[in-house]
Amino acid sequence: MTALQYADVQRGAFLDQLKDLVRIPSISTDPTRTGDMLRAAEWLAADMRRIGLSRVEIMPTAGHPVVYGEWLGAGANAPTVLIYGHYDVQPAVLADGWHSEPFDPVERDGKLYARGSSDDKGQVFAQVKAVESLLTEGRKPAVNLKFLIEGEEEIGSPNLGAFVAQHRDLLKADVCVVSDTGMKDMNQPSICYATRGLMYFELEVVGPSQDLHSGGFGGIVHNPAQVIAEMIAALHAPDGRITVPGFYDAVAELSATERETLRHSAPTEADWKAVSGVSGFWGEAGYELHERVGARPTLEVNGIVSGFYGAGSKTVLPAKALAKLSCRLVPNQEPRAIFEQVKAYLLSIAPPTVHAEVRLIAEAYPAVMDLHSSAMQAATVAYERGWGRKPIFERGGGTLPILADFQRQLNNLPIILMGFGLSSDGAHGPNESYTIEMFHKGIATAICFYEELAK
């Protein structure tokens, strides 16, 4: 029985195991979930020991721990692969609009609905199951394998850079594989070769010392909810460009060649509409939709809260207002420099009638992967074997904070974003799902990739 045949036989068992993993609410941003975070790490470590890795450890960081595992039986002359993923997930509660409990997986129409089913438990677990298939029945794969599965990706991987720097020898590899991205179309395999950086911050506007009666003080006390709205409104020009002075200065423009190549594989407006549910689009003038997502920086409002927003009415003039915002960054923007620009601009437009604060919450660098490495060629063949079709190459809009750290700390090793998600999975939103066929095709493709790498 080949590894691919084994994976096929085990389909049901693999899916059941994934269901157990997504049942653990490992929400890294929630301080009340520390126990669940550890439980998820331990669950993964136990599975990795069971499938035959020779060394599996839960390794501490200043935050949530890393699960490390390795099998080095291919010998010192064989290539070594570092497989990266994360076991933490975004927050989720039923009230956000889920049709079923986010941590109680439900199968429906060929999809598995649960928080983390796609991002990233389903994808990293596909890698674990590929390695299980390669190791089963005493087989010896032709490549050495190392797993680095972290627990802080969804909060910007604040401690993984230090972890990688501290364990450079342990993590030494010839190629890095990351399964944490998505394709647009399940029938057209694609490889994402660029991710955007992130600068997540919050803006707080404080006015009166406490909430006031809107009749007694409205019209003379500057309303913090109004001020924060005016400040947020000032962040974009009518043409969709970000108004922060200097924001675009460091942006590397796409070359004419890359623009042309990307245009060939770009999703249509109809594709974008189908996955987002909007009737029309918005954004920076002068760029196509896929360019705005993959190659241009953005500034988003992730949330706002102020005053009273329950049922009925409360005639209050709120004492303060809070907004969560974030920028997606592209080469060669520096997250910290962008934060300083945004902060300086916001403070410059804050009226003297209020006190405004801008606080940095998370930062990550953008990354672009080499399309011409031998690992990328192996991946191309693996996708063709797994899907029966050559992959296309795309730029992603999301952020993988660790990529830039890997490139800098691990000798600029080639990275392959072997994403097995779909952009319609609803990652980060309610009713996140994972197409079960993508899970199995992902396992097969990973098996092929490790076979191709050794050739």
Place this chain on the structure above:
Amino acid sequence: MTALQYADVQRGAFLDQLKDLVRIPSISTDPTRTGDMLRAAEWLAADMRRIGLSRVEIMPTAGHPVVYGEWLGAGANAPTVLIYGHYDVQPAVLADGWHSEPFDPVERDGKLYARGSSDDKGQVFAQVKAVESLLTEGRKPAVNLKFLIEGEEEIGSPNLGAFVAQHRDLLKADVCVVSDTGMKDMNQPSICYATRGLMYFELEVVGPSQDLHSGGFGGIVHNPAQVIAEMIAALHAPDGRITVPGFYDAVAELSATERETLRHSAPTEADWKAVSGVSGFWGEAGYELHERVGARPTLEVNGIVSGFYGAGSKTVLPAKALAKLSCRLVPNQEPRAIFEQVKAYLLSIAPPTVHAEVRLIAEAYPAVMDLHSSAMQAATVAYERGWGRKPIFERGGGTLPILADFQRQLNNLPIILMGFGLSSDGAHGPNESYTIEMFHKGIATAICFYEELAK
């Protein structure tokens, strides 16, 4: 023992009774508090029976009931006073910033801290205690007395207009007294002779069919939180004026005489700063602070909510955003006409990339009282007796929805706003308090007023 002497002897007992009343969380806007609403009405009715009113009834409306009470022993030739107040309160929870439980009254530095201690339980109860003092020991006041204490003032009195129209004979009176307003300074009695109207509405902006990943869709999907900020920002011009077309068309400007009179008794900037806690003011150009509050219409953001606003970060592009807003109106603005103007304007500026809805939540008319009625003269003398100082006359910024209904349904009877609150009481905000001396001075002044009215 005179009525005033009786009230003095009973100080401690009256305050203890008020504490019992404010312990009942009668939050009219909260559907889970219906039982507490009824409990507050029954508590008041029981006290009104105990003090000797000849008829006390809890009368139904389409919403929360009205507590009605009367004593008509002065005879058909004596003047009849209709005393209005409300037993419902604004929402309050400890987490809003209260230093102690909002429904567990605490005495500190001569003040009673509790939701409703000032607005309006403390004030309406001062009227009940004044009447108790006038009726005690078998005494017969020289005026007939009717109480109308409603339970929906804080939600815009949606059913009281119909109640008054339906019970015009029962409520027939020569003068109406309302204790539900505040003075700026406890040592300078003041009579409020104008209230503003209200038009409370909500704006909802809906974008994608569900929350999206801000990396995958940010920059092409119009962010509803950004859109609502831009729409709110468009409601005011840089000079503080409201931009809604036609908004000021019906506004009655202050006469030069009234402006001059008001200027003499106006609070200083320092007074306003002390009660609001802000370092500087904002508002409509061309008007002084007390004019902006008392004689000009405003538009306030009472609250906003969208997306993620917890601790940490969530890189979500929210599917929708909601804002609660309200206008304070002045003669001769019509609440419904203003709603239509605001709605039309907001829908006209809503971008086609989102779906925007504007919904009316509450409405009330402004009211101005006759400064020259004989009742106003009796009130002037009563305040002078209670405080040892002539009252000044002011315009209030708040809203008493019922005033316009009283004027229209009850033969345009004179209304006296006998407010015993202070503008520093923190009505509607956290740590609402009532200065205990104001409670007792209020009782004394009400006693004097009923004595003066009969002269």
